[in-house]
Every structure is written in C-alpha cells, then in structure tokens.
Amino acid sequence: MGELLPSDARNIATNTDLGILPVSIPGQPLQFFLNTRVYPTDDVQVRRALLLAANREAIIDGVYQRFSPVAWGPLSASTQYYSPAVAGRYAFDPTQARVLLSEAGLADNDGNGYLDFGGADINLTMIVPPWGLIPQVAQYLQQQWREVGIRLTLEQVPSRAALFEALNGGSYNLAAFYEFGADPAFLSRYFTTGAANNWSGVADASLDALLSEAARQSDPAALVSLNAQAQSAIMDQALILPIRDYVNLNGYRRELSGLAFDAYGWYPMLSQMEIAGG
Secondary structure, X not given: OOOOOHHHHHHHOOOOOEEEEEEEOOEOOEEEEEOOOOOOOOOXXXXXXXXXXXXXXXXXXXXXXXXXXXXXXXXXXXXXXXXXXXXXXXXXXXXXXXXXXXXXXXXXXXXOOOXXXXXXXXXXXXXXXXXXXXXXXXXXXXXXXXXXXXXXXXXXXXXXXXXXXXXXXXXOOEEEOOOEOOOHHXXXXXXXXXXXXXXXXXXXXXXXXXXXXXXXXXXXXHHHHHHHHHHHXXXXXXXXXXXXXXXXXXXXXXXXXXXXXXXXXXXXXXXXXXXXXX
C-alpha cells in the first residue's frame, strides 16, 4: 500500500510483520510561492526574514513524523541537477529574521505584538489547499511567524480549481503549489518572466537567460552549472519557501523482497518482487 499518511506509517513501523519503504519523489518540494507584486512580500528583506523565521525542522517532526527531509530549494534532492549548494540556506534563525524585518522598516510601534508600518499592522495572506497536510503546515508557520511579529491569515481553498482562481487573482502573499517530474526544465514555467505559472511574479532577465539556456542545452556539465545557478538565484531572491521533499510512504509485508519503484517514485515494479517461501 502506497501514499500512506505519516501517522499511519509510524504506526505500521511498530508492527514486526510489516515494513515501511520511503521512496523519494523528484520534482518540486512542498513549497509556498512568495508574491513579489504585493506588499510587504515585494521587499526581498521581508521574504528572506520569513524563510529564516520558518522552523522547518519542527514542521518535519510535528507534521511529517520525520519521514520527509527538509527542503532547501526549488528542486527536491532526488531531482536531476539538484544543487546541494542550496542546502542549509535560510536555516531557522529568528534573531536574524527580526533584524531583516527591522531593516525593512517594520516595527511594533503600538506594542500589540505585531509589526506595523504607516500606523497599520502588517497582515500576510496565505492560500492553503486542503491536501498533503498543507493546512497543518500553514498552522505551524502561522504560529512561528507570530513569534517575530508577523500576522498570517490563512485562506483555505476547497479544490484545485479554487486554488487556480486564487492564484490568478494575485491578491495573496504566499500560496502553496508544486509539481512532480524528473526533468528540472519545468522550472521555466514558474520562474520565467510572464510564464503562466509564475506565481511569485518574478521578472528577472538574468534568471530568464539561465532557464532559457538550460532548456536549450544538452551538455550534461553545462546543465549542472546552469541549473545550479538558477536554483541559487531563486533562493537569493527568496521567491519560495521550501518545506519538505516529497516521499511516497509504502507499507509492505516483510516476506516480500525486491520491491522497487519507477523513476517518478509512485509506481511499484512488481516483476522483481518475490515472496519468501513462495
């Protein structure tokens, strides 16, 4: 049985007759796009502060039961041309987050515990779809950002159609969206100026050039370099808040052996499976 909830996988792991096989899924991690077109996430200092104030280790512990690794960039670690140079970027540092927020001109002038600007409290809006335990992740972030003075309003959407409607409306600060796939060329659909899925609203000619050249190139060494530069640029601008790499949690009876999955991580290759004594 595949695609188990982390809580179910944790329970199964205590059964001596059963095992858990985690399979990494290539593509994008669970991530929140930060909207560069809407105040205050139009300020890169604020975006960086939000990443620093997110305790992703606590989210991995509390929501995903340690079955998923922390994500650090726009590609999961099992994706071709993933750059390990992004690992550790924006590790949890609420003190530095407060410094960046102060440098962005935000302060709690009225003493109510929330940062304000121009006499009004800062309020961020996050679009939250109902699947993949994303609502639970959003609640963790809401609590964590409260500690640095950021009020976060969660706007839950009931369906994929409603999510697209909210994304196309553009009035959010953060929104959850991701895509699975083995070829990182999909990044151009999200981070190229004017692209249909450019949910962060980034318009950067140098990033456009990197993604365009990566789509044109066939030389493996060039693709490693170009994709690494693109991932670094995306994180330099704090265009996304990556949370966790996706993992397909599979439960199986221990007398089975040879269980393997395709390159995308979702479909078992049954031809190699054997049953002990069978």
